[in-house]
Amino acid sequence: MKAKKIVTAEILSNREIAKGIMELKLEAPEVASSAKPGQFVNVYTGDNALLLPRPISICDAEGSVLTLVYAVVGRGTQWFSECCTGQLLRVSTPLGNGYDLSVVKAGDTALLIGGGIGVCPLIKLAKVLTAKGVAVRAAMGFRDEPFLVEEMKAIGAEVAVATDSGRVGYRGTALAAAMDAGMDCEHWFSCGPKVMLKFVAEEAKRRGRDAQISMEERMGCGYGACVGCVVDIRIEGQEEPVRKKVCKDGPVFRGSEVIFHE
Amino acid sequence: MSSKLDLRVNIAGVEWKNPITTASGTFSPRESSAFYDLSKLGAVTTKGVANVPWSGNPTPRIAETYGGMLNAVGLQNPGVEAYIQEELPYLANYDTRVIANVAGHSVEEYCAVVERLNDTAVDMFEVNISCPNVKQGGIGFGTDSKQAGLVTKAVKAIAKKPVIIKLTPNVTDIAEIAKAVEANGADAISMINTLLGMRIDVRRGKPVLANTTGGFSGPAVKPVALRMVYQVRRAVQIPIIGLGGISTGEDAAEFLMAGADAVAVGTAALVNPTAPVDILEQLKGYMEEMDFATVSDIKNAFQG
Structure with missing residues (x-):
């Protein structure tokens, strides 16, 4: 099989x-x-x-x-x-690699930052982390109307909600809400729009962390055959970046290795 | 049930166990074999490989269209050395013919790849003179019969394996190009590469693809591909590997009747990873239903 x-x-x-x-x-x-x-x-x-x-x-x-x-x-x-x-x-059946949880152990703290539809994978992530004995803090950002917030709270996570419109919670981004509330943790995980991931990666770096970020790119096959969805990845000790497949090599990458193009 | 079927075909002296291969650019040995046994196919055609690594085009590289798709990958590949070290040893685990699709910006680059692969396990070369997504080379050679002939001649002079030339449909008269490559020694032709296409995002007022244009493929292009195979069959004697939108066993049979000697499955495999083997099974079912024992029986049944 x-x-x-x-x-x-x-x-x-x-x-x-x-x-x-x-x-x-x-x-x-x-x-x-x-x-x-x-x-x-x-x-x-x-x-x-x-x-x-x-x-x-x-x-x-x-x-x-x-x-x-x-x-x-x-x-x-x-x-x-x-x-x-x-x-x-x-x-x-499931595709891609997902978040690397081998680096997380019981007693650690984890900050989950999601923007828009990017909050979705954080639900399963919060469940698995909580079951591992990790304290989870989640910052969830939306344009106007939040969703999955109750589900996240039910898992036992400390939750901050942000909306661009200010309709619910903090007015601004999920990242700003998390930083304002002092939610910094040892481990950072994020999923959302590319521009948000860029700021998450930069903020994590400023704090001496390396965020795991889930990238999105227009896909063809989703299993690594067409090489349609690529992201430029910095390789240590190498001048030229390497183009990796988001579907097969990702979608989760280290914030420190992703090269964001404006 | 299918014991009386004999699906073997001979393409330029190389025997395939059945007439199905993969279309270059839609097949990756490790990724595709996660879904099916590569040994079931007559041959596998690997992604375009150049003498050095190519990084391809910026993203977005993919756009969906009605019954098809556009791609502007731009032949991203790790180069021939990585191909020899990583792809070929993996493919050695499978009992299938290996066709290396060769990419280049110049005659010298095509020849450098062929020379490097001459003494490897590669069974056949497919020279890509038809990629619409690279600015220099590629399609430039495929749209001019003189240039197409020159590349063919140069590669044939050094190749130790049969040479297939992959043709572009983005020409006025594809039969003329086919005749030129045959006259210069091509052992076979594969056709068609993608049709040059485009999409615009009307909300952003920008092309959908970062490359602006891309190659159009999928079920929507099948009638065009079929017509071209039919025309080229009447212009040349060498074997034709037909491709362009093949998604079912009956699609494959259509290409064989139009004059192809084997077929390649491309975009269908991006949609359904097991498409090449599914199409093979459907082709067998069709042959049984029609009481055909061999691939020649299918071809001979065409009365057009």
Whole structure:
């Protein structure tokens, strides 16, 4: 039996949890059982005109249930949003490497910074870290309407919420909210827009930390064959950066190794 | 059930166990073999490899289109030395033919790669004179029959393995280019590379791809590819490896009837990683249904 495959999963629920944000629960034992925080899955639409799979980060995986939270941003995610309970969806087994948790031990503290739809993978991450005996602090930033905040609090994390509009919590970014609240920790983990990740990586560095950041890039295959999604990675002792695949070598990289281009 | 089927094909003196290979740029030995057994395929065609590492184009490199996609990867590759050290030993674990797709900016660069790979386990060379995403070389050679002939002649003069020339569809008369490469000694032709395309993000008022233009592939291009294979079959005698939007066993059969001797699966494998082996199984099913025993039976059944 091959390590990776595409499976068919039944939709248990698919509901809007905030404006334009959907939570999709799938009965997918093979996917859920092997899911690690920071990994993603390829989800297929049933519309042949929408050729490519949609890479969606794993929000949670418990028992046989896989939870994906996605923003409706284009025709593919619009198609997903119209799916109903009981319908079957094709989905890949987990892809990418996820966050490196080997560096974290019981008694450590971890700061999780998420921006927008980037808060999703932090749920599974917070669960795994908490189970390891790590104290989790989460800063969650949104444009206007927060989501997954209650889920994060239920895990036992100390949570700071920020909104660009100031409608809820701190007015500004998740990073600023975390720094204002003195939430600095030994380990930093982040997921969100590229510009946010750049500031997270820089702030972590100023504090002598090296953030683990989950990068996003337009993907073709999602499994490393097409080399469509690349990020420039600094290699120590080497002048020329190396272009690594976000889908296969990432999506999580060290903030210190990513070269951000404006 | 399929014991009476004989899928073997002979491409320029190299026997493949079946007529299916991968399309260059959509196949990675380690990544693809995580999904299926590479030994099931007649051949695997690896990503374009140059004499030195190429970093490719900036991102975004990928855009979806109606029933297809655009890519502007720009032949990012680790160079021929890394290919020899990392890819070839891994492929040695599998019982399949290895076709090395060769990239270059100049005749000298193509020849440098071929020379370096001459005494390796590579079974055939596929010379990419048709990539639309590199500014210098590539498609420049493939759109001019004189230039295409020159590259073919130079590579043939040093190659110790059969040479396949990969043609671009972005020309006025592809049959003319095919004749030129045949006349200069090409052992086979593979066709088609991607069609030059573009998309614009109308909300940002910018091209979707960082490279502005990219190569269009996927099911949407199949009729164009099929028509070109049909035309070239009537212009040259050498074997043709047909590709362009093949997603099912019946798509593969269409190319064989149009005049291809083997087929390559590309974009379909990006969508469904097991597509090459799925298509092989579907082709077998089609042959049984039609009472065809060999690939020649499929080809001979065409009455167009």
